[in-house]
Amino acid sequence: MLEVKGVSKSFSGVPAVEDVSFKVEQNEYVTLLGSSGSGKSVLLRIIAGLLTPDAGVVLLNGEDVTDLPCHERRIGFVQQKYALFPHLNVFDNIAFGLRHREVDPIKNESLVKQKVSETIALVGLIGQESKMTGQISGGQKQRVSLARTLVTEPKICLLDEPLGALDANLRERMTIELQNIRSELGVSFMHVTGNEFEALAMGQNMLVMSEGRIVEQGIPQQMYATPSDLITAKSMHNFNIFSGDDLHKHMEAGTSDKLSAAKIKKAMHCAIPMDRIDIVAASAKAKGLRAEFLTSEFLGNKIIYFFKTEDGHVCEVEDHMSLRERRELTASTTYALKWKSKDILYYDENKQLLG
Amino acid sequence: MKSNKRTWLLLSPGITWILFFLVAPLIMMIYVSFWTQTTFSIKPELTVTSWVNFFSSDTYFGALLRTIRIWLTVLFVTLLVGYPVALYIGQFIKNKTLQTALLVTCVIPFWTSFLIRVLAWRPMLGKEGAINIVLQKIGIIDAPIEVLLFTELSVIIGMVQIYVVFMVGPIAFMIGRIDGSLIESARDLGASSWTIFRRIILPLSMPGVIVGAIFVTVMVLGEFATASALSGRKVNLLGNIIITQVGSLKWAFAAVAGVVLTIVMATFVAVMLRIVNLRNQL
Structure with missing residues (x-):
């Protein structure tokens, strides 16, 4: 046409x-x-x-x-x-x-x-x-x-x-x-x-x-x-995107199970859906990417929690209200953010998805 | 109540000014036009003699008709010459700075005095003036064109040159305000350039035409200097009659001419404002 x-x-x-x-x-x-x-x-x-x-x-x-x-x-x-x-x-x-x-x-x-x-x-x-x-x-x-x-x-x-x-x-x-x-x-x-x-x-x-x-x-x-x-x-505004020198460190820290070694080796960027991240208390034993809770935004059917990692990266976590109650988080407190390996999308140096 | 008081307070300087310097003189002019005029004096005894004399005299009534004829010609020619210029500035020049620069260029002649602007036409239009010399040199004419100076034509040429900018300005302003997306939409709906001009640009520029026409009208109807300078005092407009009558202390007669001029102007302005609702458009 x-x-x-x-x-x-x-x-x-x-x-x-x-x-x-x-x-x-x-x-x-x-x-x-x-x-x-x-x-x-x-x-x-x-x-x-x-x-x-x-x-x-x-x-x-x-x-x-x-x-x-x-x-x-x-x-x-x-x-x-x-x-x-x-x-x-x-x-x-x-x-x-x-x-x-x-x-x-x-x-x-x-x-x-x-x-x-x-x-x-x-x-x-x-x-x-x-x-x-x-x-x-x-x-x-x-x-x-x-x-x-x-x-x-x-x-x-x-x-x-x-x-x-x-x-x-x-x-x-x-x-x-x-x-x-x-x-x-x-x-x-x-x-x-x-x-x-x-x-x-x-x-x-x-x-x-x-x-x-x-x-x-x-x-x-x-x-x-x-x-x-x-x-x-990036346009979908549904992913936390990690890039740069600390990419491997962040992925290692936040992934609760085993990372795909082949993919993480080639990856220059990783994207994790905001609604696939879990927030847990940052106890010594707890695995997860350490991040300070900044604030939350209530949007009716969902709520978005904003965190800042130690290197200043802002990370967003989205919870659907139909799936769970509102979390009681304290501002300026450090929490551990974790996700599953299967939810990670890996991108190469040309920003293309790795299969 | 308080804001009502404040409104009146803010309005009072303007109202006072208009009452004293517009309404009162206007009433006075109408009143004086009915006074009794003798050769050397004027008495406040009411009579319609001046009015009767005005409309029964070929000289004065002829001057009124001539004034109207010249005014309408100048109005038409300023629109004819001014509209394309305004269209070019308002629609084809996209750069706002250049638009302003071109409009300023239009008013450059106003940097010199009115009389110089008018008198400068004499060496241009005269029997041995620039136009005749050039036309003769390039062989278009054998003998100089005499109709160019000290005629109604020269008065019209001079007035058009002086007043055309008052037509260009408001029209260019209105055309410049037409959103480009309207033109794009019309083009996309299949309209040709001519149709876009006729159906979109022209109607949307009408308030500019009306304002320009009012400016030109008010100025041309009150004119006397261009007529006397470029016609060698052969073309008498109502403005010239007023000057002569005032000069010979015939106040009642001058007042009649003044009232007639005011009626013509007011009627024209009222009709124009009926055609386009400026308050909605500007």
Whole structure:
């Protein structure tokens, strides 16, 4: 469906996107996870035709659209800040593409009305048609922005951090609604986000981007459990990552059973899931990595305990409230942190997972 | 109650100023326009003679029509010349510093005095002026174009040059405020550059056009110096009539012309503000 091959783009000699290649299949929800400045918005703009790549091609259904102007691509692009036209009401905002597109505009107003009304019903904006964009809430603006793109029946819909400006409740609701709307229309969505939960929850397929490159691509569950690239592991915010000279010492200390000798020999980095670490009192006999308890953060269904090792490394331990009671820990006291050998992920000098 | 008092206290200097220096003189002007004017004196006896004389005289009523004609021409040409410049500064120059630098460049002529700016057109437009010499040298014309100076055309050229910047500034400001993502969205929705201009940029820049038009209107309608300097006193605007009448102590007549000018300006400003709700847009 959409294929990006070897796309690169620099600004004043600074690379923003470097040799990016990936595919999005028909009727698929793909999420692209990346921190701010990772080049994800630039990549989206290149696909939409708002920027021209320095190298590489963008193919849509096998056709090279790299040099095709934006308005001839039929790729929908939902902007981060909605970008609604402030001088038009909700209805006219949504109808804009149908009425004013260069290729094949709809002149028949009753057809415009019918299509806009269908889309308004789809995104749940009935009754808001005549309101100006300044009179509607953030969530409704988001829906108008989405409806405005969907009504033009794009081949693929690009969403640039579409839930970023919404509050948590609304974000959760929109997450489900976006998926429903997409499956109802059968159109591919490419959703760019900096939020790992959003990327994991929404994507059938997930891409992780860092410093202008796609570092990993795969199924969210798999990428969450065993990220094959260390950058992905970092992006998931679910791992304690140990690197550097003290790596072996830390692993020896914290692993309660026998370490894999072959892997630890080659490893330059190790990642341990936050929810696979146990905390015990630091008695003389107790095995475990010694760390001072700093503070805890209660998040409703889970709690995160923060520790600092002797060399200043901050370590996080996550307990799910459904699995155990809140631990009574004393600040500034040293505890022993331990984990099992099977939970450790080992990464080589290229930050790739060791098999 | 306390905050109400404070509001009035804060408003009082402005209100006092406007009452004494705008409302009172305006009322006085309307009042004086109905006074009885004789050759050398004026009496506060109410009459409509000055008003009747104004509208029945070809000289004065003609001046009103000429003023309106020149004003509308200057307004149209300043918009025609100013809009593309503003569009270029506001939309095509992305660097904010360069945007400001270009706007400052537009006001460089204002670093010299008004009269110098107006009079500088004489050596340009005259029979043996720069334009005629250049056109003759390159063989486009055989004889000098005489219509360039001391005509209505020269007044219009001079006024457009002086006032076009007041049109460029507000429009460039409004265009510069249009978020780039709106243009991107419109492009992505399939609109061509022309459609984007017509459907997005133009409507969103309208408050700038209105403010610019009000600036130019207020200044052109009150003009007298450009007309007398560039027309050799052949083109009389209402402003020139007021100056002459005041000079010959015909206060009632000058007041009539003043009231008429004020009505034209106020009507135009009111109509413009009806078209675009500036409070919502700025």
